[in-house]
Amino acid sequence: MPFVVPAVVLTFGLIRLYAQPPILLIGSPVLLIAGYVVLSFPYMFRAVDTGLRAMDVRTLTEAALSMGAGWGTILAKVIFPNLRVAILSGIFLTFAIVMGEFTFASLLSWPAFGPYMEEIGAMRAYTPQAMAVISFLLTWASIGLFQWIGRGAPGQEQVAGAH
Amino acid sequence: MAFLEINNISKSFASTVAVQDFDLQVERGELVSFLGPSGCGKTTTLRLVAGFETTTQGKIIVKGEDITNKPPNQRNVGMVFQAYALFPNMTVGGNIGFGMKVNKRPQEEIQARVDELLELIAMPGLANRYPHQLSGGQQQRVALARALALNPEVLLLDEPLSALDAKIRVVLRGEIRAIQQKLGITAIYVTHDQEEALSLSDRVVVMHQGRIEQVGPPFEIYNFPKTEFVANFVGTLNAYNAKVLDNQRNVLSIEGQDIQTAQTLGAYKNGDRVMIAIRPERLSFADGQKKGVNNLACTVEEVTFLGSIVRVQVRTGEKTLYVDTFNNPYLELPRVGETKQLTFSREAVLILHP
Numbered sequence: 001m002p003f004v005v006p007a008v009v010l011t012f013g014l015i016r017l018y019a020q021p022p023i024l025l026i027g028s029p030v031l032l033i034a035g036y037v038v039l040s041f042p043y044m045f046r047a048v049d050t051g052l053r054a055m056d057v058r059t060l061t062e063a064a065l066s067m068g069a070g071w072g073t074i075l076a077k078v079i080f081p082n083l084r085v086a087i088l089s090g091i092f093l094t095f096a097i098v099m100g101e102f103t104f105a106s107l108l109s110w111p112a113f114g115p116y117m118e119e120i121g122a123m124r125a126y127t128p129q130a131m132a133v134i135s136f137l138l139t140w141a142s143i144g145l146f147q148w149i150g151r152g153a154p155g156q157e158q159v160a161g162a163h
Numbered sequence: 164m165a166f167l168e169i170n171n172i173s174k175s176f177a178s179t180v181a182v183q184d185f186d187l188q189v190e191r192g193e194l195v196s197f198l199g200p201s202g203c204g205k206t207t208t209l210r211l212v213a214g215f216e217t218t219t220q221g222k223i224i225v226k227g228e229d230i231t232n233k234p235p236n237q238r239n240v241g242m243v244f245q246a247y248a249l250f251p252n253m254t255v256g257g258n259i260g261f262g263m264k265v266n267k268r269p270q271e272e273i274q275a276r277v278d279e280l281l282e283l284i285a286m287p288g289l290a291n292r293y294p295h296q297l298s299g300g301q302q303q304r305v306a307l308a309r310a311l312a313l314n315p316e317v318l319l320l321d322e323p324l325s326a327l328d329a330k331i332r333v334v335l336r337g338e339i340r341a342i343q344q345k346l347g348i349t350a351i352y353v354t355h356d357q358e359e360a361l362s363l364s365d366r367v368v369v370m371h372q373g374r375i376e377q378v379g380p381p382f383e384i385y386n387f388p389k390t391e392f393v394a395n396f397v398g399t400l401n402a403y404n405a406k407v408l409d410n411q412r413n414v415l416s417i418e419g420q421d422i423q424t425a426q427t428l429g430a431y432k433n434g435d436r437v438m439i440a441i442r443p444e445r446l447s448f449a450d451g452q453k454k455g456v457n458n459l460a461c462t463v464e465e466v467t468f469l470g471s472i473v474r475v476q477v478r479t480g481e482k483t484l485y486v487d488t489f490n491n492p493y494l495e496l497p498r499v500g501e502t503k504q505l506t507f508s509r510e511a512v513l514i515l516h517p
Contacts (some may be wrong), residue, residue: 062215063248065235067262067313077261081252136373 006105011035034106034113040094044139051086084149092146093115096139166191166228166349167212167317172221174207181207183373185221189317190348194340196360199370200396208370209319210353214238215410225316241310245322247302249294253260255281255305256290262313269433280308283342296440307339311346318343318350324359328472338365357397361385369393386442391515394440401484402515407431418480422457424512438515442488445475445511448503455506463497477505 019026027156029041041071057079064074080087111119121128165188169184174182176350182204183260198207201438210216212223222231230238249258259280260273281287281487284304303323310318323339324332325346340363343350354360360367361381369376369392377384377393382411388394391402405415410428414421414438431437449458461477461484466488475486475497486505497503 055251056248059244059246059248060250062213062235063242063244063250063309064261064265065215066213066238066240066242067265067309068236068239069261069265070236073265078250078252082250084252 007035007039007101008107009106010038011107022139029110032108032110035108036094036098036101038103038132043093043097044090044105047086047090048083051083051115054086056081057123088146088149095142099138105160165189166226167351168191168222168224169208169212170222170224172208172211172218173458174211174216175219177292181371182211185373185375187368187378188374189349189351191349192344193299193365194343194350194352194363196352196354196364197370198354198360198367198397199376200355200358203370204368204373205355205368206321207373209321209351209353212317213240213242213319217239225511237327239316241313241315241318243303243306243310243318243320244321244323247294247299247306247326249302249306249388251294253293254290255286255292255294255297258294258305259290259309259312261309266313276312280312283345284338286306298336299327301390303327303335303336307342311342311348316349318348320350321354322355324354324356332359339363340364356358361397369396371396383474388440388513391438391440394513399443399485401443401446401482401489403439403441404480405437405439407433407435407437409433413509414501418482419461420479422459422512423509424507424514426512426514428514440513440515441484441507441511443485444472446484446486446505446507447488448475448486449506456509457507457512459505461503461505463499463501463503466496477503479505479510 014031015026018024018031060078060082061074064078064102069077099113102113102114102118106115106118113131116126117131119133167186169187169188169189170187171184172182173180173184185204185208187195187409197208199205207216211218214233215229216284218231222229224230225238225240236296250261253261256274259277261368263273263276277286277290281290284307286301286304286308289297289301292303297305303326307323320339324335327335336359339352352360352364361384366378367381367384368378371392377389379387384393385397388397394400394402403417405417405422407428408414408416408421410431413424413426413428414423415428416422417439428437449455459479461479463475464478464483465476467474467476471490473490473496475488475496477484477486484505
C-alpha cells in the first residue's frame, strides 16, 4: 500500500477517520505509530520473506517436530535464530525510513526528526546542519550495529568435503 | 502382532491418489526399504508414518498402539531427511541433543548421550562444530545421530544418501545398516536406488503408482520378480512376449524358436501370449557345439566393457537382448556381427504377470 498510495493521502485518510468519534486518536502517538507500521511493512516483509526462502523452513520444522518439539519451541529455537539477519536488516530499513520520514509526522503535528529539523532550520543557520550530521552518524552507527549483531550468523558456504 | 503395522492406508491429495491400499507388517529390528520411481508414493507413505501427512483411510499401529491420529511430535519416530535438515544455528552437539533438551532431560544426561552418539557415528570431538563446517557425509551422520538420540520406536530414512556422491554413498549405507543392526532398531528406508535397497534391506517393498507391486527379501525380489514392473525396475532385464505352445510340458515360442520354462504354464491355454523375462547374467554363449536346454540364435551388435562385467548386446529376430559375462583377463570377447548361439536353463525363464 505505501508504494501505491502516497503518504499525504494515507495521512489525510487517517486524520479524517480518527479525528471524530467513535475513535478519537488525533494527538495520540498511536496514529503516528500506526502510520509508520503501514509505511515500513513492505520493507520488513521483503527482508523476512527473503530470509525464509533462504532456509528450508518446512524440513527444519518437520525435523524439530519429529524430535517432540512444539510450535513455540520451533519458532523460538529454530526459526527465529535462523532469521536473525533477515529480521535485523528489516529493522534497519524500517529505522532508516522512519528517521527520514517527514509527511506523516508533519501532517500529524508530531515534532519527529524531520519536522523538527525543518522547524529549527527556519530560525537558525547551524543547528540543522549539526542535526544532519547527527542523522548521518546515527545511520552509520545503526549499520555498524547491524553488522556487529549479524556477525557469525550461520553461513551457507561449506568448509570441507563433498556436499 | 507385528511391531509396526500399516493397515490398508490410502492417501489422496485432491483428486490425485498418492497411496492406495498400502498394507505392510514390519517386525521389530527389521529394515524395510520402499523402492520405486519418483512419484510412486513411497515418500508419502513414510510421511504418513511420521505424521506429517494424515491418512485418508487406514491405520498405523506401533507396538499395538494406534498412532494414526497422533501429531508428529508425540509419535516418538526418528526421521532422517534427504537434505540433512540440521539446524544451522546449533552446533553438532546442540543438534543431537535438541530432542532431549525439548524433553527437558538433565544436562549431564544430554551430554553423555551426545558423546555416546558421536562415538557411534565415528565423529568424536566434533560436538562444537557447526553444520556448515562439515562435509555432506558428516552432516548426514549427525542427522542420523540426532534421529537416534531419543531412542525412537521407528527410524524413518527418506532418501538419506541421494545428495551425496557415489563413494560416500556406499560407505555410509554400510554404516547405516551396521548402526541399525547394532541398535536393533526398526527402520523404514525410502530410496529410488535399487542397489541401495537390495544391499541393506531385510525386505524390499517395490511400489508403483501408489500401490505395492511386490514385497520380499532382496534375493527374492531380484530373482523372482512377480510383475513386469518389478522385473523392469529392479536390475536389467530381457523381456519377451512369448506364445504358449504346450501348457503341459511348459514350452513357449519366441521369435519362432521353442524354449522351456521351469515355471508351470497350467494357468494358460495353448496359444495364449505371456510376458517372460530373462536376466542378462542367466544367458551365456554356447561353447562350440555344446547346447543347453534352451538355445537361441543371435547376432552380436555391441560389446560394452563395464569393469567387473562385460555386457554384450545381441539381436534375435526383432528383439535386442543383453548378455552379461563376468570379466576375466583371458575372456574371449565375441566380435560385432558374429552369429552365436545363446543358451540358458529352464529356471532362467521367468513368467511375469502384467
